[in-house]
Amino acid sequence: MAETLVPSLALAEDLRRAIGAFVRHVRAEGDTPRSAQTETLDLLGREGPLSIAALAARRKVKHQSMRLVVSQLEAEGLVDRIVHPRDKRAWNVALTKAGAAWISASRRTRASAIARMIAPLSAADREILRTVTAILDRLAAGDQEPPPHQHDLGFR
Incomplete structure (x- = not known):
C-alpha cells in the first residue's frame, strides 16, 4: 500500500x-x-x-x-x-x-x-479525453474498478 x-x-x-x-x-x-x-x-x-x-x-x-x-x-x-x-x-x-x-x-x-x-486536438487526443472523462466519472461515483472494455492507450 x-x-x-x-x-x-x-x-x-x-x-x-x-x-x-x-x-x-x-x-x-x-x-x-x-x-x-x-x-x-x-x-x-x-x-x-x-x-x-x-x-x-x-x-x-x-x-x-x-x-x-x-x-x-x-x-x-x-x-x-x-x-x-x-x-x-x-x-x-x-x-x-x-x-x-x-x-x-x-x-x-x-x-x-x-x-x-x-x-484543434487530434483524434487520438480526443479519444484520450473520452477515456479520462470516463475514469473521472467513475472516481466521482466512488467506483474504482475499470470497466471490462477499458482501452489500453499505450501509456502509463
Whole structure:
C-alpha cells in the first residue's frame, strides 16, 4: 500500500493542479465566475428543491449566510420558496424558470468554451479525453474498478 500511495499522491497533486487550472480557464473564457449565488443555483439545478438548512449543509456555510444568498436569488427572480412536500409548515427553495434558464445558459457557455479548446486536438487526443472523462466519472461515483472494455492507450 505504501509503495503505491506515494506515486498516487504525486498523480493526485498533478490532477488537482491540472483540473483546477482547466476549470479556472474555462470559467474565464466563458465569463462564468463562481460565487455563492452561482454555486447555490448549480446545487439546486443538480439536486432539485432543498431547504435552506440542506443548502447550507451541502455548501458548508452557516444557515444565516445561506438565508442571505437565497434572499438575493429570490429578489433576482431566480428562485422561489415552495411548500415542503412532507411538512406543510416548512418550505424549500426551488429554481424558477429564469433560474433554470440561467443555469442552462451558463452550462452551454462553458461547454462552448471547452469545445473551442478541444476542437484543434487530434483524434487520438480526443479519444484520450473520452477515456479520462470516463475514469473521472467513475472516481466521482466512488467506483474504482475499470470497466471490462477499458482501452489500453499505450501509456502509463
